[in-house]
Amino acid sequence: MASLDSVLTCIDLNLDQSLGRLFELLRIPSISTDPKYRSECRRAADYLAGDLAAIGFEASVRDTNGHPMVLARHEGPEGAPHVLFYGHYDVQPVDPIELWNSDPFEPVVTEGPDGAKRIVARGAADDKGQLMTFVEACRAYKAETGGLPCGVTILFEGEEESGSPSLLPFLEGHKDELKADAALVCDTNMWDRETPAISTGLRGLVGEEVVIKAASRDLHSGYYGGAAANPLHVLSRILGALHDETGRVTIPDFYEGVDEVPADVKAQWDELNFSEEDFLGDVGLWLAAGEKGRSVLEQTWSRPTAEVNGIIGGYTGAGFKTVIPAEARAKVSFRLVFQQDPEKLRENFRRFVRERLPADCSAEFHPHGGSPAIQLPFDSPWIAAASEALSEEWPNKAAMIGMGGSIPIAGEFKNQLGMETLLVGFGNGDDAIHSPNEKYEMTSFHKGQRSWARIIERIGRGVAA
Structure with missing residues (x-):
């Protein structure tokens, strides 16, 4: 000493x-x-x-x-x-x-x-x-x-x-x-x-960009509306299905390798005097989203997530244009915890998307990195x-x-x-x-x-x- x-x-x-x-x-x-x-x-x-x-x-x-x-x-x-x-x-x-x-x-x-x-x-x-x-x-x-x-x-x-x-x-x-x-x-x-x-x-990270394709070109919504598949609708339904009503991610086997935090560690986290209200209030929010029954610290430190980071498709310029786009894309990221396998999660997500596609639509995927x-x-x-x-x-x-x-x-x-x-x-x-x-x-x-x-x-x- x-x-x-x-x-x-x-x-x-x-x-x-x-x-x-x-x-x-x-x-x-x-x-x-x-x-x-x-x-x-x-x-x-x-x-x-x-x-x-x-x-x-x-x-x-x-x-x-x-x-x-x-x-x-x-x-x-x-x-x-x-x-x-x-x-x-x-x-x-x-x-x-x-x-x-x-x-x-x-x-x-x-x-x-x-x-x-x-x-x-x-x-x-x-x-x-x-x-x-x-x-x-x-x-x-x-x-x-x-x-x-x-x-x-x-x-x-x-x-x-x-x-x-x-x-x-x-x-x-x-x-x-x-x-x-x-x-x-x-x-x-x-x-x-x-x-x-x-x-x-x-937490680990998996990044994916998914592109949903339908018609061979952008369509006039007056001529084709209702009859033609709209990639934005298809993509929105798929993204909306990623979580159930309790906030859990619905991709099969998503929680494989996810352990529970020991009770004594949770107790220590409770002693940190972390204010969920202040944490969310700093960004203009007051209701915790995510999995029901989980604290904000659990959600951000020890639970996996699926987040939609951006959606692109159709006409987004000034004014208005009545168009059904030929394709729509989204950027999605997953935060991983414990022993989740990045590549297995990526494949399960892609399968999740493909299983929800109409028969005349297709999906392309572009990876954006992955780490456990x-x-x-x-x-x-x-x-x-x-x-x-x-x-x-x-x-x-x-x-x-x-x-x-x-x-x-x-x-x-x-x-x-x-x-x-x-x-x-x-x-x-x-x-x-x-x-x-x-x-x-x-x-x-x-x-x-x-x-x-x-x-x-x-x-x-x-x-x-």
């Missing part, structure tokens, strides 16, 4: 220096989606590799078909676990620039409405501030003890904000270098400003270790939460490398990631460093399988 205490003191005493290093990284406009910033993405990769090498990591910049990866490794004590830490150095575009209160690539420290200090810049929270909390924890450990309490490999990518096209090939081609006992991902939030969170589950859900066992020793460490740093005990969104990298760590992923981040819900005036709380940056120091120290003491 003495060495951990000295590491935490080192972090406290060097906060200004760590902030300066973060500012250097934030000043690099590493926008991965815009080709004109390609050299800036490489500059960010070079900066991180150089910084990690200065700490004592074996670090290098690895070329890909897109933006480069940063890969670094530091051995731990003999017999200690080895972890893979993932983050991304690329950032979103800054548009609309006129809504920023300051230069998005000239970071500043401002005060929020509550007087708390915050770091404002593009990438402050997503993900440069977050990844640097881990780097700074490693730096303090090296400075105070000369080593790290566990083995650490670091992978920073530069295409997360543009779909990660190079990530899967990189994982497949570097399995031996990346393999570890567990992965750590920092691209997540706390429950609130005083309650850290461990995301135990991420990630669910750590609720009794995972990695969760227990991180929870113990976090609860020693923050005023409140760490919350075990789910996530309604999807982070495909976690699935790939499981599929390609056979590793579970521990998701711990220090962002806040109002950090305005992807928006003007993105910020990262100074408390998140400071206590995030201290938290990671505690976590890797606890992991170094051993995690029972």
